Amino acid sequence: MKAPKFSYVRAQSVEHAVKLLAEHGDDARILAGGQSLMPALNMRLSRPKLLIDINRLEHLAGAKFDGKNVRIGALTRHADVMLSHMVAKYAPLISMAIPHVGHVAVRNRGTFGGSVALADPAAEMPACLLALGGTIVLQSVRGIREVAAEDYFHGLYDTARQPDELLLEAVIAPEPADMRAAFHELARRHGDFAMAGVAARAKVESGKLTHVRLVYFGSEVKPTLAKTAMAATEGKLWNGATRDAVAAALAHDLDPMDNLMGEPATKLQWQRVLTKRALDQISGEATAA
Ligand SMILES: Cc1cc2nc3c(=O)[nH]c(=O)nc-3n(C[C@H](O)[C@H](O)[C@H](O)COP(=O)(O)OP(=O)(O)OC[C@H]3O[C@@H](n4cnc5c(N)ncnc54)[C@H](O)[C@@H]3O)c2cc1C
Numbered sequence: 439m440k441a442p443k444f445s446y447v448r449a450q451s452v453e454h455a456v457k458l459l460a461e462h463g464d465d466a467r468i469l470a471g472g473q474s475l476m477p478a479l480n481m482r483l484s485r486p487k488l489l490i491d492i493n494r495l496e497h498l499a500g501a502k503f504d505g506k507n508v509r510i511g512a513l514t515r516h517a518d519v520m521l522s523h524m525v526a527k528y529a530p531l532i533s534m535a536i537p538h539v540g541h542v543a544v545r546n547r548g549t550f551g552g553s554v555a556l557a558d559p560a561a562e563m564p565a566c567l568l569a570l571g572g573t574i575v576l577q578s579v580r581g582i583r584e585v586a587a588e589d590y591f592h593g594l595y596d597t598a599r600q601p602d603e604l605l606l607e608a609v610i611a612p613e614p615a616d617m618r619a620a621f622h623e624l625a626r627r628h629g630d631f632a633m634a635g636v637a638a639r640a641k642v643e644s645g646k647l648t649h650v651r652l653v654y655f656g657s658e659v660k661p662t663l664a665k666t667a668m669a670a671t672e673g674k675l676w677n678g679a680t681r682d683a684v685a686a687a688l689a690h691d692l693d694p695m696d697n698l699m700g701e702p703a704t705k706l707q708w709q710r711v712l713t714k715r716a717l718d719q720i721s722g723e724a725t726a727a
Pocket residue numbers: 467468469470471472473474475476477512513538539540541544547548549550551552553555556558560561562563603604605606629630631632
């Protein structure tokens with residue numbers, strides 16, 4: 439199928455883009471890498487009247503450390519996130535996850551901001567941002583506002599971003615040196631969207647897990663912070679009793695979707711297996727260090 443008719447404007451500046459968003463609201467879509475938007479148009483799942491191309495807004499591209507935080511511009515291509523030493527040093531969870539995002543061609547065009555704006559439930563970057571406690575910066579004609587990742591992801595493709603807001607960047611505090619990260623996902627083939635996945639962070643202090651963050655994606659309608667499971671691990675040795683407690687707690691935290699990928703009970707079991715892998719890795723690396 440071909441896309442329905444639409445008008446096209448190349449934004450000259452952020453101000454130009456947000457002015458157009460304000461004028462056209464839900465009839466307009468930002469065009470970033472086009473890796474999700476163009477297939478949606480071609481399949482007529484989306485029928486915007488106007489596309490606002492932000493690809494010439496080069497200052498929205500790139501990851502940098504501003505002395506306090508890592509800032510990943512909305513237009514940073516997944517491939518550039520993957521190559522960024524800054525991201526690897528200060529937000530290693532993202533570097534672990536990014537090779538799982540699609541294939542080379544998708545990563546060459548797709549953007550960090552596009553992924554966070556779209557909030558596909560199986561996407562890796564939203565889950566990492568939530569696990570890292572990041573902040574999303576949005577601009578409209580009303581001004582700039584910051585939304586914590588915990589308040590940003592509302593539901594299936596549903597976020598705190600309003601139709602007239604442009605996502606500018608994500609801000610992430612640098613990872614403390616003693617924080618460990620693990621990222622595991624299950625997909626039919628490498629690069630396919632995840633059927634289940636976990637982005638995990640924790641410290642290991644005197645053999646005990648602390649500061650645990652567990653975020654699940656792929657099986658839920660949105661990236662999900664598993665607060666009951668996190669509480670079940672906090673201050674505990676990673677042993678059989680804690681594994682059982684986390685496995686039980688996940689049933690409270692997760693409510694997997696029933697779809698062609700599998701039944702909810704199957705997905706819950708996948709998430710339990712991935713959790714074990716992630717926390718085995720974090721505990722094992724801490725013991726070996
Ligand atoms: C074959 C294939 C496999 C893929 N596999 C994966 C995968 O495994 N994991 C994964 O996470 N993704 C995957 N993707 C999606 C890919 O990562 C996309 O690049 C990403 O989801 C969207 O980024 P984009 O820059 O292409 O956004 P676009 O497609 O341009 O836009 C997506 C949506 O976000 C909006 N948007 C984009 N940027 C902004 C902004 N700055 N402000 C406000 N709104 C904005 C657009 O209006 C649109 O609604 C895959 C895509 C394909 C085609």
